[in-house]
Amino acid sequence: MRNRHETDQFSVGGVAERLAPYETSELADVREEEADEPELVERAATLLAIMPRNQLRATIESLLSPHDLERGRRAVDALIAAAFAAEDESGHLRRIV
Numbered sequence: 001m002r003n004r005h006e007t008d009q010f011s012v013g014g015v016a017e018r019l020a021p022y023e024t025s026e027l028a029d030v031r032e033e034e035a036d037e038p039e040l041v042e043r044a045a046t047l048l049a050i051m052p053r054n055q056l057r058a059t060i061e062s063l064l065s066p067h068d069l070e071r072g073r074r075a076v077d078a079l080i081a082a083a084f085a086a087e088d089e090s091g092h093l094r095r096i097v
Helices: 015-022 024-033 038-050 057-064 069-081
Strands: 085-087 092-095
Touching: 038 057, 038 069, 038 085, 038 092, 057 069, 057 092, 069 085
Parallel strands: none
Antiparallel strands: 085 092
């Protein structure tokens, strides 16, 4: 058996060109444009329809987007604005439709 020491070489080309569209300066603009997330709003409506009545708004928000509560807040706000749900003074949501 030979005792050879070979060095594996690994090279990747074109990395800078492939990463160019992901500049961080554009991320703030994208987050502002995500204000209307129809899929998330639809999930919120489904949760209100299948969960027991009078769920806390914070519960729905955390179920929708546990790592970004602001997204959940926007989805619940969209339901309220569309008159699909109403929030009472204690923070509970109820389905209107």
